[in-house]
Amino acid sequence: xxxxxxxxxxxxxxxxxxxxxxxxxxxxxxxxxxxxxxxxxxxxxxxxxxxxxxxxxxxxxxxxxxxxxxxxxxxxxxxxxxxxxxxxxxxxxxxxxxxxxxxxxxxxxxxxxxxxxxxxxxxxxxxxxxxxxxxxxxxxxxxxxxxxxxxxxxxx
Numbered sequence: 001x002x003x004x005x006x007x008x009x010x011x012x013x014x015x016x017x018x019x020x021x022x023x024x025x026x027x028x029x030x031x032x033x034x035x036x037x038x039x040x041x042x043x044x045x046x047x048x049x050x051x052x053x054x055x056x057x058x059x060x061x062x063x064x065x066x067x068x069x070x071x072x073x074x075x076x077x078x079x080x081x082x083x084x085x086x087x088x089x090x091x092x093x094x095x096x097x098x099x100x101x102x103x104x105x106x107x108x109x110x111x112x113x114x115x116x117x118x119x120x121x122x123x124x125x126x127x128x129x130x131x132x133x134x135x136x137x138x139x140x141x142x143x144x145x146x147x148x149x150x151x152x153x154x155x156x
Contacts, residue, residue: 014146020052021143024062024086028079028115029105030069033129034096038066041132048136051143059085064142070098070111071118083119091146093138094121097128104128 027035041048042055056062059082071079083090094115097103105111115121122145125138 020054021063021091021139022054022056022061023064023066024056024059024082025066026068026079026082028067028069028075028099029072029111030096030098031104034068034099037129037132038068038095038135041135046132046136048132048139051136051139053139059083060087062086063089063091064139065090065092065119066095067092067115067119067121068095068099070102070105070108071113071115072110073112074110076112076118079115079118091122091142092119093123093125093142095125095135095138096130097126100124100126 025035025038040046053064059065063086065083065086067079069075083092092115094100098105099115102111102114112118123138123142125134127134130138
């Protein structure tokens, strides 16, 4: 009986996570080009909220971290702190060329690296800056990844 209850509860959690992901946005040192495009995805023209995404102000309420820019020395600890404050399971979307590889800022004295070198990234959205359609596609890819059934774990 307990396993049926647990299975049902996990199905409800997965359904809620897929249909209502809450996101937080963090700029780890970008030029704000990607930030403007992320804000454009929230406007009625592109309406990313049709997927249930809601932008949050607190990492304690967010499921998805949308991160832009290369990670600067000043932002590295803040990025780690925000990531650690998010409840499990948590997901990261890296937006823009700078977040993926350092972009135009690669090799600068104040850049510690790309986002994947600091925290694990689930979905990458390339572009400089990526169009809102590409960001929405990245969100859809993350939601599709969440819908996929988890691989069975062998006991024993």
